[in-house]
Amino acid sequence: VSLVLNYDSGISISEATRQRVLEAARELDYRPNAAGRSLRRQRTGLAGLMLRRTPRQENANAFLSPVMDGITSVLGPAGFQLLVEAVDETRPDAYVNLLRGARVDGIIFSRATPDDEPLIRLDADHHAVVLWGQLAGSNLPFVDVDNARGARSAVEHLVSLGHKRIACITNGPIRYVGSESDDRLRGYREALVGHHIPVDNDLIRFGDFDERSGYEATRSLLAEPDTPTAVFVASDEVALGALEAARTADVRVPDQLAVVGFDDLPSSRLISPSLTTVRVPARDLGAAAARMLLERIELGTRPSSIFLDTELIVRESSGRELLTR
Amino acid sequence: VSLVLNYDSGISISEATRQRVLEAARELDYRPNAAGRSLRRQRTGLAGLMLRRTPRQENANAFLSPVMDGITSVLGPAGFQLLVEAVDETRPDAYVNLLRGARVDGIIFSRATPDDEPLIRLDADHHAVVLWGQLAGSNLPFVDVDNARGARSAVEHLVSLGHKRIACITNGPIRYVGSESDDRLRGYREALVGHHIPVDNDLIRFGDFDERSGYEATRSLLAEPDTPTAVFVASDEVALGALEAARTADVRVPDQLAVVGFDDLPSSRLISPSLTTVRVPARDLGAAAARMLLERIELGTRPSSIFLDTELIVRESSGRELLTR
DNA sequence: TTGTACGCGTTATCAT
């Protein structure tokens, strides 16, 4: 029975019994039992997606839908299903049980922190782990966008429009070197340096992941003696605050202040002025992570990490060329 | 060993051996094997979330994050994990295997269609199924918001501001009576009738789930001989199109046209003018669905369906009272 | 209180 149901060809079963088995299976509406199969095969056909729930951005996750779509689009055809689990402070090592208890064959871990010992150990023990987002100081396989390069493309866009006084608002405090926030800030600096524009630290503000911080940072930038003509904001959410600040200060966007964001949230296309931004290919990242995970599970090899390209999406908020003064 | 590890009290094991077992478990870093446990217990500790992927709103799902958060917040403490699967046209009955193959103990099914025979049969066979979104003509247990009531609250808000010419744009074509789109349109009608305002069918437009359709519907409404002073749009996404249409037509919101949406997407708070809307408590709905599913799984009873209340969120787009003409 | 043995459902292996 097992041979008939699990192999399409290359098995030595007479056609007669083959049909007999298939007929019986149909009649009984037979479906193989997942637990029995997992136990015997020593494989679950399940992959885990670990989502870090920070109290701050608790329900923000706009990327979740496309990411999961990308993951399942790869896992599904390979015969894998997806188990999603939130990793929070109450049970910080839940994912350890997932792998060590063989509930899943591998996990995709989003936004790992640099000091996650149990995670490092899982990797060392040849468990299939793949990271969503680069982890500085570890050699765990990851997928990520090149944040510095994406930031450079945004700032170079502003430079090409004629801007020289370009401010930067990060999407959050710089927690450690090599973090997303750090890389985007670095890209901003590199772009300026590359075009021989001096980096003015008075034009750099540190956001706090939310719209409000973007609002306040922009207010304070507009109060600078030598007002910037453009601002690169390292996330769309924070950039929305920048647009709001410009609006309330009667500063026209993009004429008086050009704004470029990062992420390309669904709403960024819809607001007015629509937001020029750096698109993060969430679905592709999900698919890439899933492919890497499959490689690790099925081949047992250690996949090499992947950087995907961002894409600059030019919209109204940076729109026109700067009038020469 | 099993007794020691699975029961805190009420077992007849000497303290000495109890400690010996615990010590050994710690030393070995023992974790129970999920498949073995599932097989023996005849329970997987997994619940399935079936997401309907329509080609149209493929990456839209802004509710996904809070919904999953709500679900896991209930399932987690009960010892259940979540398996997420997209149900698409390629394998329309994948969820049948999920239950009949005992991969999961129950499923939450989002946006079921009225003619889903296999789903009805699963329910009849006492499988644990719970619906996200009411399904007209079936008696499957569901969670939903009272769409008609939510729509009424939105329109009554407009009436209370003095509006009499109130248009309606649905969020999509009316596929069947009792659908979300139908209920919201019905609520609009009921509110008008309840306040003795005649329902003018010339003020009703059928959107198509996207911003563009809202834009076009609003343009056409603004071309009406007796222009409406307010419009109820049955989804925020479509309402964004309405705002854009007003903007390009130099119609001031809310002074010349008040706009109320439905859903309360994350961006609705952030745009300008911020959108008055009817909030759908996505997280609570998720939690409620999970509670119902647990009841069905653990008690084997048939939970009664639940309507959760929407909440009217008044923002700028409906803002002021209408000046009497 | 402790030890043993069985069976959950599947699949791989080994003889026939």
Added chain:
DNA sequence: ATGATAACGCGTACAA
């Protein structure tokens, strides 16, 4: 080509 059997890891029923 077919049939019989063992084993995956767990929890429980029963014997000791």
